[in-house]
Amino acid sequence: MENKLNDQIQGFCALCWSRCGCISEIKDGILISVKPDPSHPTGSALCAKGKAAPEKIYNKDRILYPMKRSRPKGDKDPGWIRISWDEALDTIVTHLNTIAEESGAESVSFGITTPAGTSMNDGYAWVERFRRVFGSPNAAIAMELCGFSRDMVFPYTFGVPLPMPEHKNSDCIILWGHNPSTTWLAHAKRVADAKARGAKLVVIDPRRVGLAVKADSWLRIKPGTDGALALCLANILIQQKQFDMDFVRQWTNGPFLVREDNGRFLTTQDLYSDGSSREFVAWDLENNKHVVYDSQQGIYLANDINFSLSGRYTFNSHNGQLVCSPAFSLYADLCAEYSPKYVAQLTQLKESEIINLSEMIRNSKALSIYMWAGLEMHTNASQTNRAIAILYSLTGHFDNPGGNVILETTKTNDISGGNEISLTQKRKALGYLDRPLGPEQEGWINSDSLYNGILHSSPYPIRALINFGKNFLFSHADTGTGEEAFKSLEFMVHIDMFGNPTSSYADIFLPVCSPWEREGISTDFVVDQEASGLVQFRKSVLSPLGESRSDIWIVLELAKRLGFSEKFWGGNFEQGIQHFIEPSGIELKDLKENPRGINLNLSTRYRKYAESVHGLPRGFDTHTKKVEIYSELFLKHGYSPLPKYIEPMVSIGTPNISKKTYPLILTSGKSPHFLQSQNRGEESLRRMELDPLVELHPSTAELRGIQENDWICIETPHGKLRARAKFSDYLDPNVVSATHGWWQRCEALDRDELPVRGEISANLNSAIGCDFVDPLGGSVPHKSYVCEVLKLDSK
Template sequence: MTSDRAPTVDHVKGYCGLCIARCGTIATVADGRFIRLDPDPAHPTGAAICAKGRAAPELVYHRDRLTRPLRRTRPKGDPDPGWEEISWDMALDLIAAAMRRTAAQYGPEAVAFSMSSPSTTAIADSAPFVRRLMNAFGTPNLVWALDLCGWGRGFATRYVFGVGSVATGGAGGAMPDIARTGCLILWGYNPSFTRITHATATVAGLKRGMKLVVIDPRNVGLANKADVWLRVRPGADGALALGLANVMIQRGWYDQEFVRAWSNGPLLVRSDTNMLLKAEDVFPNAGRGSFVAWDMRSSSIVRYDPVTGQYDPSPGHLSLQGEYAVETIDGAVSCRPVFDHYAGLCRQYSPETIARTCWISPEQLAEAARTIWVSRPVSYYAWSGHEHHANTTETARAIAMLYALTGSFDAPGGNVLLPSVPTVPITGEDLAPGLAPAIGVAERPLGPARWDNVSTHDFYRGVLEGDPYPVRTLIGFGANLLLAQADPVRGRAALSSLDFYAHADLFMNPTAALADIVLPVASCFEREALKIGFEISEDAQSHVQFRSRIVSPPGEALPDTDVVFGLAKRLGLEKRFWNGDVDAAYREQLASSGISLEQLRAEPAGRRSSLTATHYKYQAPDERGNARGFPTPTRKVEFWSETFADHGYSALPQFIETAVSGTSQPADMFPLILTCAKPSLFCQSQHRALPILRKRLPYPEVELHPMTAAAREIRDGDWVEVRTSSGAMRAKARFNETLDNRVVVGQHGWWQGCTELEIAGSDPTDPTGNNFNLTVDATMRDPISGTPSHRFNMCDIRLLRSNAHAGYRGMA
């Protein structure tokens, strides 16, 4: 029987939580069913949404969603885990008991947490609560992909500017003021696929005449609209940054006033120790901590005090170049300014060297440098294209220093430290005095572990070798480690050997399949969440929104936040979790904002708070009347990092060629450079079960130049094997004539089947399957951050004549 009744249709304003763009949206709900998602043009991030957002109803109603807590009843390693449905009470009781057991035997740090990336999943809704639970419980060990995503742009650049010169979501940092910039640099960043809000802002900028420089091995996204597209060799970004800086310095295309006044470029470096000359080396009565520069007008030294940011006596004209004999307590010492050292480093990256190393012609290099200089103010955003490398820290520092030359930091149209709506932090740092050091701090004290973020490599070491201490329990919030990270074989061994592992997720996946308990979680369309500031602009930052639930989650699925609160209660931490009242947590967060939770609930489209961006904040006076400067040890932008030198690293951003060089003569067996990039249709390892998306890209692809293919008798669309010295994977060949014929581009994250299209899943540890990360050499790691070389491995590629793909079996 059919009904003639018109459906009841609701339009629910909110935002899509699936990725960092957090696009403003309007959901259409007909008779209680979520049927479509559209952009909300009134929202500061609502100009457009992507295919993943449009597929949201398929995600919500997918038949493979987890709906009940599951308990393993058969041993790990058994092909049948014997999943048994259990109640939430039993699941949470079992997890809390395991956490207590591990803590009692080994200490709370033996319980690690893992979390998916807030940039590419909806975990941002719950991430502060996860960290709070860790702090309250007493463990520093969060296995999160900071070494792969966010480290370079948001943390390594802190060693130059004191703050991230590129913002990373909740970690703060400076955001490109695209609406007012003269030249935008997109470095290893394709916002058309990863942050559509930046793509639409860039297109608007181009319409008003903004210049665009894109640095990417591939001509994707906005590269074909760029004024200059630099097809950099994968892994050579650091050399390119130094080469661009060299051209700019040689031609005088840099902001000398900024460098002189606001960087540590004028400070003198002793030639005998290769350390900054200290005032106490020169003046017997000088206190500790001051430095020395050379004043050209008086032809004498001046003392620089980082506490005040002042020179004494006030200099006439600080030198940035040259060599000076300085009379120290121990005799004359030859010294050169920091900037002279930096310029000397950059000179090593001449246009000819860049042509050889980066495969960029001298003409293009000069054109890029000229465009950057003449089109100021400059802003930039750099993402995983420069971060997935074993030299990412120095690369990110080199890019940040190149940016410093423009003098555009925190200028209108530059990378601006945008204001935020005042909030009360809820991550519970105050609950965690005396945490054990995170795993990895001892080996890499300046890396992600310094901020309590543990790489999978170090986590696996803790689990398998008990080094530096045992890790025996893992509480996972969505991180599909076997697909997201290098060395899935070791990962499987580590996860299988844990005493206890609980995993919360939307779908079963190869990582969750190794858990003892799997918890079903609500998608971002099935739960409430609070978002304070939408990051990409002053206007967006002023927007505060409480996202309402569009529909109920399937079965008994619950928000990750409820999982955290449920565990806190069972761990005796309820008082630290607002006695189980999630709304009370939001109220506390909003307490200093001037906005109430009730107001936000009444206005689902969100509210604007009054915010005004200020600029050049480093020039503003502090409480003592001195210019604030930058929050670095020298209070200046640091071209020279004594922090690095003190830890045995180079004070200058040396370009470190990844161990297997693509510029010299690669081994005959592996003549091609293998890099990777995200496809536009899926967030990392997710979404491939959705037919609406999978139809458009049914199988993993590997891009290669037709010449490279012809030499191997490969046709467009053939199945091929990609092999490195570490392993192999299979994908379909896709011709790309804009690629360098020495470069091959794969895609990571493939494992999931799509039942509706009769495509089976694949085993992430099987080289006849589709896991790109099997080809990654996990031993090639950034010495400072531990980042593995996901985007640079030497490979070869061969035709699979039978087009067999034996990896398509197992988990559908």
């Protein structure tokens, strides 16, 4: 890399998923500032974390050389000794080869920090490729906590991950458990622009934060009860016949008849000896007879059908009489159990708020909706997200202007190596047998499974962890078990810019550089069609400090030493990038000449499900090629085929949880000042939030003699943590809200490192257990737990 000593360089901030367009200013070879690039589709503003990049890069706590430990695991001081890259990489390769030979590649797990909330976005796909080529089915990436519902549950209904709202055409926007002001600046900007243009904004969130302050309607929902609200809203729309009946009839599996005896769809195989299990049956009211749907072609074998969405129908089959009802009627029956009055009690909302929201949905001509982490970390997360997806299907706005639209994106090759691991190996993912529809189907295991594999060899031993930046002890529940597991782990590598309590258990530490010291590419900035068509190659603006290297460089070096060169373009990064962008028709050299990127100016197509492909409707990429209101797949795996609401399992009212001992609901949200468990060492950011805070209502505090800014103890059935009281008049008096990730020292502000557990720990995860998780996705209830808070005497 050859840069001028003084320069202004266009690129994008790669510290989080937002990837905001920015200009980096170099003076005398030093990065002195990072500023927004308003000419970039995501560059109208940068958050404080992006602007503080120089503080992160030049922080004196950064680790700049490979190291190995010299003291036993569990010692507070690992006794790090600087080693060469060759020694570090050779040691890793020796261990990987030995373990794979003796116990199979599955005994090596990977940890990868979230590409959404950290700078892992540049290297994520490369690490996944390495994991798969090596043959490990196990990567702990926290998918169960902050992506599963959006990326993997939504497809169970619509066949695609939750598409982006087309805000420029929306007249009503619902943000449900999603606070983009903290987590996705470029998205927040689009919502704010739409609001300024006149779109209505609804925010459903237990906390009045971010855009909730500007919303036309903010619904302060009780944490974990969102599924009940979705069913109730659907109930109102159905009762009032104010849903898109044509869409439901034509494009969902609502008309399919469901057998009363076993809950399966009625098929022609049930009716005729030469029938097929892929031909489903609906009822035509016009001709008063059944009609057949060929799911392979995605068409009904009749025309001008007036589908029945209610009633009971009896068929004579070779196994006797079968009584069936349309799937939609079963869904409507479920929804009917959720009256506004009942759901107002469950959700702690007002009946009028629920009815008003149903009216906004009904009256919207272009409704978009976005859900994220607020709906993920509950024991009922999967069915909650199903309930909202199905509610959205009733509106008919999917892939319509102003709705959630599948945008055109740049064509690329997959570099994450999806096909590089055999199905047999893939199926060995820890937890897959318990959750075959969960993240484990892609090898994305949860921390509980990892700890079990390490501590109990269950179902087989995990002997090594190659950990790309994940601070397990501060971002995953059940910290105590995590510490035990890492202490007993045979071999661990941690790859990061800074050391942290998790890395203190590593055998080898590899230093990575910041996004400003490495190159990166983005082919989709996601937030709208213009952003989705932009391909940008980000040049490094600084030479890597010390001997730090990029995650990708580390992957390529390990791949070469393990004999995987061929799968990694001979270890050549640029050839890998060229392979990645090859289908786009863009050349890497052209990208290098155009630092602001090349925009393919793609055009949006709407209602793609209705397009004709070889004379047949495209439909949806689901098992039935229809939007799946009723999921036979769920039924087959023992889950409810309809999104039944089940109360959060660690909450007030949960059996064995004493309401007297734990009278409050503990929820959590991200701090706007920090990315996950990072940044507390950066003075300008730490100054904005000196100590860990817990929000509570003044009346809750008064009852316990707590003053604002007092240190208080938050006690749960699983543990304790400490934080300072911050009052919020808007919070439900029964709810307190904490943040995770507090451990890092900030010398400039006289703040010491905080312990992982114990009386003065501020680690939220040490107080959350994994006894109850979402049965389908494995999500842990970080956002709906129980607690009591007590004033502490200490300063």
